[in-house]
Each structure stands twice: as structure tokens, then as C-alpha cells.
Amino acid sequence: MLTRYDTAPIDKVTQDAQTGFVHITDVPIARVGVFPYLKADSSIEMEAKLPDELLSDSTVSSADSKPVTNDHPKELVNQQNASKYMKGFTADNAHVDNDTLKVDMTITDADLISEINKGKQELSIGFETEIVPEKGEYKGIAYDSVQRNIQINHVAVVEHGRAGHSVRLIGDSAKMVQQDEVHKKGQSMETTKVRLNDADVTVATGDADKIIKLDADNSEKQKQIDDLKAKIKDLQDQLDKLQGDDEETKKNADKAQAKADAAEKELADLKKKYSGxxxxxxxxxxxxxxxxxxxxxxxxxxxxxxxxxxxxxxxxxxxxxxxxxxxxxxxxxxxxxxxxxxxxxxxxxxxxxxxxxxxxxxxxxxxxxxxxxxxxxxxx
Known part of the structure; x- marks a missing residue:
């Protein structure tokens, strides 16, 4: 099993007047799609979260009652280290909304609540998964492998998602990395590679997810363009046929006129021949x-x-x-x-x-x- 960290924005934040705890409702923590992950060797691999995997009962229930941490810890959260890392917890209402996995959460730690109020308002999901090499395509985006048996371990509140603060998605970020990369706190790559049109393209790290989303949008627009071109071609074919029919009609009319002209000439010749x-x-x-x-x-x-x-x-x-x-x-x-x-x-x-x-x-x-x-x- 490998560890993955995905990012989503904090939204719908409320604070309990009595306890001071912060409640975040209906948080989108993961969505179906194809995303690039930076591996330990600095290479990029396109991994797919397919509906049958991410939206399975096992994965959805794994988001219930899990620790909320301040940044990602250097290890998975468990009973032995929970007192050190746990700053809150998710509710037991994890659910599917279209192609997205959502859950409510409560943050109890005063220091983390203070940081959230100062603008630390993004979430990064830590989870374990099996990476199965399997090439394919989902919604027009090619992938190299599939994440199977996804099990959520914790939800971290982070300063900025690995995709950059401006990239706010409903669910996963475009820039997702292995655990050893997360440990290099404060470090980030200036560029990364994303898969566009079956090729690896180097882009600014903060723009990676945005570019992938734009590519998906462009793919959809291209499909619409192709559909319109097909309709135009069909209409053009119909027009050509109608024009062809008109040409045939005109050709027949020309033949009839030619016969009429020939008959007129023959009559004139006969009149000339038999005059006087x-x-x-x-x-x-x-x-x-x-x-x-x-x-x-x-x-x-x-x-x-x-x-x-x-x-x-x-x-x-x-x-x-x-x-x-x-x-x-x-x-x-x-x-x-x-x-x-x-x-x-x-x-x-x-x-x-x-x-x-x-x-x-x-x-x-x-x-x-x-x-x-x-x-x-x-x-x-």
C-alpha cells in the first residue's frame, strides 16, 4: 500500500459559540478523475480514481471518524500517535455527491483554529491505496495506473495545497505526491509534468491542476466542435445532393431545348427545301x-x-x-x-x-x- 495526499479547499466553516470548536460541513475530500502524482524518483505518473473504486462502500466508510491534523504528519495516524497529531475528527456522515466523496468535520485544537482564522484554509487528504499498473482513459484523459482499495487515514489542514493556493478544486488537487515528498516541508517544485494528449508536458507546479482542468474542458469543447463539423458536413452533403438534382434537371432541360432547336432547324430546312x-x-x-x-x-x-x-x-x-x-x-x-x-x-x-x-x-x-x-x- 502507498500513501497519497490530495487537496481540497475548506468551505462552509462555522464556530460553536459554547466550545469554540470549528465545524466544517459537506467537505469535498476526493473526486473521481485522472490526476498526476509525483513519485519518489521525481517522475510523474497519471493515476485514476475510478467510480467503482473511489465511490465504493469501503472507501466511503473509511472517511468516517478519522483524525484531522495540522499539516501532514510524517507517519500515518494511529492509536499510538493520535494524542500527538490529532487536532479534530471527521463526522460519521461520509457520502457520495455525484462523482465526489464528502464528509463533515470538527476541529478542536485552539492553535489550529487560530491558524484557520488567519487564512490557513485548505485540506489535504492522506490515504493508503494500491497502485495497479493499468493503462486506460477516463473522460478523455489517459492514465498509467489505477488506485484500488482506497482507504482514508486522516484529513490535514494545510497552508496551501500542493497544486498552489489559486487552484481550488472540488476534491483532489492536480498535484499529488508520495509521502516522502510531503516530508520536505517548505519545499516545492517550480515545475511539474502533466499528461496532455498522451504526452508528458512540463508546466508550472501551481498551474498543473488548472491546466488539466482546462485540457478536459478543451476536450469537451473539441468534441462539441467535432459534432458540429459532422452536422455541417451532413448538411453540406444534403445541399450538394439538392444542387446535384438541380444540375440534373437543368441538364435534362438543356437536352430538351437542344431537341427543340434541332426540330426548328429541320423545319426551316424543309421549308427552304420545298419552297417554290x-x-x-x-x-x-x-x-x-x-x-x-x-x-x-x-x-x-x-x-x-x-x-x-x-x-x-x-x-x-x-x-x-x-x-x-x-x-x-x-x-x-x-x-x-x-x-x-x-x-x-x-x-x-x-x-x-x-x-x-x-x-x-x-x-x-x-x-x-x-x-x-x-x-x-x-x-x-
Whole structure:
């Protein structure tokens, strides 16, 4: 077991009018957290008081009815030396308040009461604990070891806490040392090391606890900043998506406008192409094509909206549905249609009653004639 000394301010002081004893109520003597301790070799180690340890029933009850001393004695207070060191006592009402251990106390020694009235108003807790090497993190602060089986021995009234008079915490001070360092009364280190962001940083001894508290505050602020950044990024992503949707809409509108512009140009080209004599020639050519196609497709055929190519294809199919013109070029279809028309000028075609060939009754003669009239494979 090692001995530790933590510091807290005296508050809520009253003096009994009859006895002159000083009563201090609801004193915060220790709190949960991670704190630096100066070891015998002058190195700093971050030790954790975790809730399961400091706020356990055993530790809380160890603060009941314990001696109050004037400064820390050079040894733990016990039955044999109590008359020498004991200047008062704690009450039997040690209790937990959030993450803090508190207790009332009474000071009976006249000399110590006089010093308190003159301004000696800080407390330092002397306790025994087992230091277990165990790295971890508590509320964003890394630690090297854990204090286990914490047992409070006494509460000392001191001139200034080891963290400096300006550093007044609810509970432990930032600067806590081993017993052999306490024995060097009147001595104090000008600088010490604290653990910040997983690194040992040298700071003024009186500012050590303040810096750790500020670091914890900064860690919390940084967390809030990170949360806000995450929210901003989410909102930015939503904005980018909405803008992306707008861009897509604009792109579709541009495509539609481009199609409309192309249609307008096509219409203008058609108007130009079919104006004046050009229109007359186009109408004449269309009528001539209809006259060529009509004998093949018949009077019931609907010519409206059909292109020249489609008219020719329909005429060829009407004559011989077995003809495969898939993937044939326009030139091929044009040549096929012209050859078909020349070959069949005097033939009997659907809807056309031209001169009839003299065909015998023999079916072989009929087949031979059909082959001569409709077989165009040797012409291309």
C-alpha cells in the first residue's frame, strides 16, 4: 500500500459559540478523475480514481471518524500517535455527491483554529491505496495506473495545497505526491509534468491542476466542435445532393431545348427545301412514286406519312414476302425496286389489269413463268 495526499479547499466553516470548536460541513475530500502524482524518483505518473473504486462502500466508510491534523504528519495516524497529531475528527456522515466523496468535520485544537482564522484554509487528504499498473482513459484523459482499495487515514489542514493556493478544486488537487515528498516541508517544485494528449508536458507546479482542468474542458469543447463539423458536413452533403438534382434537371432541360432547336432547324430546312419549284418537284416525284407502288400494294394501302424507302419496301414485300432485305443499304433497295418495276411493267399485279400472259394449264409452265418474272437474284 502507498500513501497519497490530495487537496481540497475548506468551505462552509462555522464556530460553536459554547466550545469554540470549528465545524466544517459537506467537505469535498476526493473526486473521481485522472490526476498526476509525483513519485519518489521525481517522475510523474497519471493515476485514476475510478467510480467503482473511489465511490465504493469501503472507501466511503473509511472517511468516517478519522483524525484531522495540522499539516501532514510524517507517519500515518494511529492509536499510538493520535494524542500527538490529532487536532479534530471527521463526522460519521461520509457520502457520495455525484462523482465526489464528502464528509463533515470538527476541529478542536485552539492553535489550529487560530491558524484557520488567519487564512490557513485548505485540506489535504492522506490515504493508503494500491497502485495497479493499468493503462486506460477516463473522460478523455489517459492514465498509467489505477488506485484500488482506497482507504482514508486522516484529513490535514494545510497552508496551501500542493497544486498552489489559486487552484481550488472540488476534491483532489492536480498535484499529488508520495509521502516522502510531503516530508520536505517548505519545499516545492517550480515545475511539474502533466499528461496532455498522451504526452508528458512540463508546466508550472501551481498551474498543473488548472491546466488539466482546462485540457478536459478543451476536450469537451473539441468534441462539441467535432459534432458540429459532422452536422455541417451532413448538411453540406444534403445541399450538394439538392444542387446535384438541380444540375440534373437543368441538364435534362438543356437536352430538351437542344431537341427543340434541332426540330426548328429541320423545319426551316424543309421549308427552304420545298419552297417554290422545289415543292412542285417534290410533289411530282411523290406522285410518281405512289403510281409505281400502288399496283403492288393495292387501293386500300395508306400512303400517309410513309417515307420513300418505306413505300418501296412495302411494294417489294407485297410482290414477294419471302424477300429478305434486312440490313440492306438504301442503294440496294432502290436498285431492287427499280428492277422490279421494269420487270413487271406488263405483269398482272394486285389492283392492276394489264395484258395477260398466255399461260397453259400445265402447272409447270406457270411455275416457269413466275420464276422468270420474279427471280431477281441474278440481276444484282
Amino acid at each position: 419549284d422545289a415543292m412542285d418537284k417534290a410533289v411530282t416525284a411523290r406522285l410518281e412514286l405512289i403510281n409505281k407502288v400502288k399496283p403492288y400494294v393495292g387501293d386500300s394501302y395508306d400512303f400517309a406519312g410513309k417515307s420513300e424507302k418505306q413505300l418501296k419496301l412495302d411494294a417489294i414485300k407485297a410482290l414477294d414476302d419471302s424477300v429478305d432485305l434486312t440490313n440492306k443499304s438504301d442503294d440496294y433497295i432502290e436498285a431492287y425496286f427499280d428492277s422490279m418495276c421494269k420487270t413487271n411493267d406488263s405483269a398482272h399485279i394486285n389492283g392492276y389489269n394489264g395484258p395477260q400472259p398466255n399461260i397453259g394449264k400445265d402447272s409447270n409452265d406457270l411455275d416457269e413463268l413466275r420464276n422468270k418474272r420474279y427471280n431477281f437474284s441474278n440481276q444484282f
